[in-house]
Amino acid sequence: MASDPLHRLRTLAALIAPVLLSACVSRPPTIAHVHLGHALTGVHVTPGRQGYLLVAEKQAEDVYALAQKAATGTDLAQLKADVAKAVNATNSTTEFGLKHSLVMASNHISFAATSPDASKNVQDAAPIFAHDTVRVLERCELIGLLGKDVEASSSVKEAQLLAGEIENLARANLEGEDADHDGVVGKTPVEFGMKQLRAELDGIIARENPPYRTVDQWYLFNLVKLPNGVWVFDKLGRGGNIDGYK
Amino acid sequence: MTLRRLLPLLLLTAAPAFAHDGAACSTSPSSAVVSAREGLAKNPQSLDALFRLADALVESTCYDAAVHELEDGEEIHPRSPELQAKLRTTRSLVSEESYFAGLEQAEVAARVSRNLLRCSKLGDLNACDEALKLKPNDVDILTAKGDAQLAAGKPADAEQTYSRARQFAPDNAKVAAQLLTAQAQRSAALSTCQKGADDAALAACQAALLRGADDEFTVNTRLAQLYQQRNQPALALTAYIAANTLKRGDRNVALGIVALTESGAHRDAVAWAARGSALLTLKRGTEARAALKQALALAPAMPDLRSEIARAEAIARTETKTPPPDRGAESPTRVAETAAPPAKKYSNEAAASRSY
Secondary structure, three states: OOOOHHHHHHHHHHHHHHHHHHHHOOOOOOHHHHHHHHHHOOOOOOHHHOOHHHHHHHHHHHHHHHHHHHHOOOOHHHHHHHHHHHHHHHHOOOOOOHHHHHHHHHHHHHHHHHOOOOOHHHHHHHHHHHHHOHHHHHHHHHHHHHHHHHHHOOOHHHHHHHHHHHHHHHHHHHHOOOOOOOOOOOOOHHHOOHHHHHHHHHHHHHOOOOOOOOOOHHHHHOEEEOOOOOEEEOOOOOOOOOHHHO | OOHHHHOHHHOOOOOOHHHHOOOOOOOOOOHHHHHHHHHHHHOOOOHHHHHHHHHHHHHOOOHHHHHHHHHHHHHHOOOOHHHHHHHHHHHHHHHHHHHHHHHHHHHHHHHHHHHHHHHHHHOOHHHHHHHHHHOOOOHHHHHHHHHHHHHOOOHHHHHHHHHHHHHHOOOOHHHHHHHHHHHHHHHHHHHHHHHOOOHHHHHHHHHHOOOOOOOHHHHHHHHHHHHHHOOOHHHHHHHHHHHHHHOOOOHHHHHHHHHHHOOOOOOOHHHHHHHHHHHHHOOOHHHHHHHHHHHHHHOOOOOOHHHHHHHHHHHHHHOOOOOOOOOOOOOOOOHHHOOOOOOOOOOOHHHHHHHO
16 A cells, blocks of 8 residues: 555655744744844834834934034024934934934843843843943933034034034944044943944844844734733734833 | 933833832831831741832832842742742842933933033033033033133133132143133233223223232222222222222222212112221221111121221220211111212222222
8 A cells, every 4th residue: 555645645744744844833032032133123113113223223323414414514594404303313202213212222122131031141231231322322412402502503603513513422322432532432331332332232142042043023023011011922913012111 | 301201111020110210228118118028027938928028128219128138038939930030120120220320320421511512612601600510520621611711801710710620630731731821811911900991901800800819909999990980889889898808998998988888879788887997997987986887787797897886986086076077977867768969079089090
């Protein structure tokens, strides 16, 4: 009966089934890694569903470009408009400005650290990362204050000077700065910009064991918190319920 | 919007909303902590009792103490996943507390940076003062303020500010150099103040006036004369009173004060006391006694009045019975009822230029 086609098909199915299963069914990511994925890869509430850190990096680039334009402006009204846009891209909450996006990224790394399956690496690194964001947030605050001064200014010269300072701050937020003039940009946390924070987060990811792998969107968008505080994946796929973050 | 408001997401699973109200852990435990601690003492093996104590400590924002209690509990419950979860959350509150402190410092630092920038690059003296409110001994801010004062033509103020900066940074070369610049500019202003009589001289005197300096009396006297020449009696009287406070017994200052207070327009306690003191200098004891008594009536706590009245009475006893020409101060009329005579040319104006 070895030549029975049905039997041969069964035998073939029995042989390839484990292969197919291993290819199609992978273990879900850890809750901690999904939280990290919200910072790194994607979260459904941001523009373009990008991860918070990606949004923060993009906003930092936009702020710098706008500040550069403003600093070379000679028309006071246009200069003020460019600075207002730069301030908005820095500090807007509703439009995920740099500050808000970075805080959210830091928060989600903290969520990762408090997850039951968090590695010691993440538990140890999360508070350090949060601390290291403070200098960028301080520059964001200062950009907001100087933006108000530009708005109130009636002098092109004064507004240009302030816009130039905003440009310096925006560049530092993007690339870091050399505050102690030792020739090295971004050497210590007080000199950090987004570039150094990205490197720090990449370092956290690289140290993960088991290794961090890019989290599938389904997991990213379907992590929910139950009333008892436990994080689970919403298997019913009700979609993007992240009440736990609110 | 404060940064703190941007961070509600750090309120983790078991963290109560009031964990971030900024209140520090009190040294005297709350009743909830006391009660929970008693409960744990009665039943040290109880995980629930341990959690109640940890929660009570967290509610009191005593995060470190909560972590310590939970870590002590690990010895009794070494494999409890609930305890490990609680520890993770509570430890995150400790780091979160430090994070919030960092953010608050960042807000303060941003305000200082903004004010320092406006102070140093725009010469905004209000911004300098705002920055110094937050960091009163900061040499950079003090130096920036001194620079702004120099740029604003206030060398005396700048000298004072640089001197303060030097107290905190005696080896700072920039502060030392700027102090010398300020002193040189003040010296030039003093020269203009003493020689001229025009508006530039008045501005120079204002710029050169330095509290506590050896020449403060001289500059105040000169300022008073220049104000008097411009028919600005209130400012002139203020400057004369300042000079008289610094050095009693100067005849020209006394003449100025008496002339300016004869009108009756500036007869508050300070003006009465100054008039009395000036009349004492001029050896007009009866009038001095009357003026000083008016000052005493208005401000009984004003220092030196009683001793000056005694001196005035002593001089008055030696005076002739003939009343002096100025009867204003002798009048029993109450201060509020004194009518102000019309503006007049002051009898001491000719003496103004002789003060130097």
